[in-house]
Amino acid sequence: MKSYKIAILAGDGIGPEITAEAVKILKVVEARNAVQFELLYTPFGASAYFECGHPYPDASKAITDAADAILKGPIGLNHEDSKKIPVDLQPERGALLPMRARYNTYANIRPVSLPNGLAHFSPLKPEIIGDGIDIIIMRELVGGLYFGNKELGRDANGKRYVRETLEYTEDQIRQILKAAFDVSMRRKKRLHNIHKSNVLKSSVLWNEILEEVAPEYPEVEVIPMLVDAAATHLCLNPGQFDVMVMENMFGDILSDQGGGILGSLGLMPSACLGPEKAYYEPSHGSAPDIAGKNMANPYSMIGSVAMMLEYSFGMLAESRNVWDAMQGVFNDGYSTPDLSRGNTQVKLISTQDFGDRVAEKLQAMPKA
Ligand code: NAD
Numbered sequence: 001m002k003s004y005k006i007a008i009l010a011g012d013g014i015g016p017e018i019t020a021e022a023v024k025i026l027k028v029v030e031a032r033n034a035v036q037f038e039l040l041y042t043p044f045g046a047s048a049y050f051e052c053g054h055p056y057p058d059a060s061k062a063i064t065d066a067a068d069a070i071l072k073g074p075i076g077l078n079h080e081d082s083k084k085i086p087v088d089l090q091p092e093r094g095a096l097l098p099m100r101a102r103y104n105t106y107a108n109i110r111p112v113s114l115p116n117g118l119a120h121f122s123p124l125k126p127e128i129i130g131d132g133i134d135i136i137i138m139r140e141l142v143g144g145l146y147f148g149n150k151e152l153g154r155d156a157n158g159k160r161y162v163r164e165t166l167e168y169t170e171d172q173i174r175q176i177l178k179a180a181f182d183v184s185m186r187r188k189k190r191l192h193n194i195h196k197s198n199v200l201k202s203s204v205l206w207n208e209i210l211e212e213v214a215p216e217y218p219e220v221e222v223i224p225m226l227v228d229a230a231a232t233h234l235c236l237n238p239g240q241f242d243v244m245v246m247e248n249m250f251g252d253i254l255s256d257q258g259g260g261i262l263g264s265l266g267l268m269p270s271a272c273l274g275p276e277k278a279y280y281e282p283s284h285g286s287a288p289d290i291a292g293k294n295m296a297n298p299y300s301m302i303g304s305v306a307m308m309l310e311y312s313f314g315m316l317a318e319s320r321n322v323w324d325a326m327q328g329v330f331n332d333g334y335s336t337p338d339l340s341r342g343n344t345q346v347k348l349i350s351t352q353d354f355g356d357r358v359a360e361k362l363q364a365m366p367k368a
Contacts, residue, residue, distance in 0.1 A: 001034045001035065004035070004037055006038070006040065007070040009064075009070065009073060010041065011044060013285070014290060018297075018298040019073040026039070027359075031363075044060055044072065045076065046081075055091050055094040071308060072279050072281040075096060076092065076286045077091070104142055104275060105142065105272035107272070108270055110139060111134075111303075112134075112135040112238075113267075117330060124235065136243045137246070138246070139247075139255060140248050142172070142248075143168045143172045146248050149164070149165045149167075166200070168205065170205065173209045181213065191220050192223045193210055193246075195225075230244070230246075234254065235257075255270075256283065267339075269302075280307050282304060295351060297336040297339065298355050299336075306323050328361040334354070335349070
């Protein structure tokens with residue numbers, strides 16, 4: 001029997017609620033397959049700061065180091081509460097970015113997928129959605145503005161200034177582009193290269209390296225698009241996209257827009273892959289506005305489990321079953337409130353109920 005250690009970082013806000021549902025699904029997967037999951041719970045994020053004095057304590061580092069894969073809930077506090085934590089120890093700066101750097105998880109895969117039957121959840125008109133939305137956003141995750149030098153100071157006149165540096169090495173750019181071409185080869189062989197080379201020199205270098213890498217993938221059609229135009233096209237004609245590749249901050253913003261065109265950020269799971277380790281997390285934040293109310297959508301967290309099964313454990317068929325089980329719950333007419341949009345046909349259910357129903361559907365599926 002295969003055995004895997006999974007570090008569980010439940011996080012803040014809705015994190016623990018949706019993590020509990022993801023763990024429910026891991027237990028069902030374990031019961032149906034010749035596999036054992038050792039779940040290693042450890043603090044991470046704002047809750048870890050208040051509990052242990054650091055958002056990514058050494059004990060948590062030891063656990064994530066030892067784990068075969070990491071399942072991470074969203075972290076962070078609302079705007080006011082964030083001020084209770086020193087700037088450098090706030091969850092993203094003190095925990096998330098250091099973990100990404102620690103494991104060089106450079107390839108962030110974010111599916112923006114609206115399967116058949118879910119089109120009514122989208123705010124887009126049916127004629128825009130067409131046959132459905134099925135995009136993979138490939139976001140570079142360990143470079144760019146988020147990781148460059150940061151300096152806050154005062155000039156000679158005592159005026160405050162800030163300086164943040166957007167840095168990329170050619171190796172960093174090449175590795176994410178290759179990852180994106182590889183994903184394109186497994187799909188429609190159409191890659192949108194999202195850039196801003198009319199303004200940013202980083203995009204000029206990005207595009208140069210793309211031209212060097214592209215000949216290795218002659219079957220892939222590359223379509224360049226400026227990031228601002230891409231934001232519009234995502235709303236007006238999402239069907240043109242298959243795989244989109246972009247640098248870190250562009251990917252952060254456009255993938256949230258991806259959640260918007262689906263109808264909820266709760267539909268946005270993700271995989272963050274490095275050379276030796278991967279972690280899995282929803283693309284959204286800790287949703288403090290709905291935390292503790294048992295109304296968050298756990299789809300993104302359960303979808304992150306499905307991605308872990310696929311990318312870390314090679315359990316492709318069971319991963320598909322998890323997606324299908326979630327789709328089955330929607331097909332039965334149920335959804336969490338974020339997706340209802342005043343639709344009286346939808347039967348509203350809680351976070352826990354959604355997880356229970358997915359678990360039930362998965363249990364009933366034929367084993368791989
Ligand atoms: P958010 O993504 O938490 O929430 C934006 C909106 O989407 C809210 O209305 C929220 O209720 C809704 N939403 C998000 N996930 C949902 C879900 N699963 N089900 C139903 N509705 C959902 O963004 P925010 O409010 O701007 O940020 C809150 C905190 O999260 C901040 O501290 C921010 O820094 C942090 N954050 C963390 C991550 C991460 O852990 N990777 C990512 C983004 C933001």
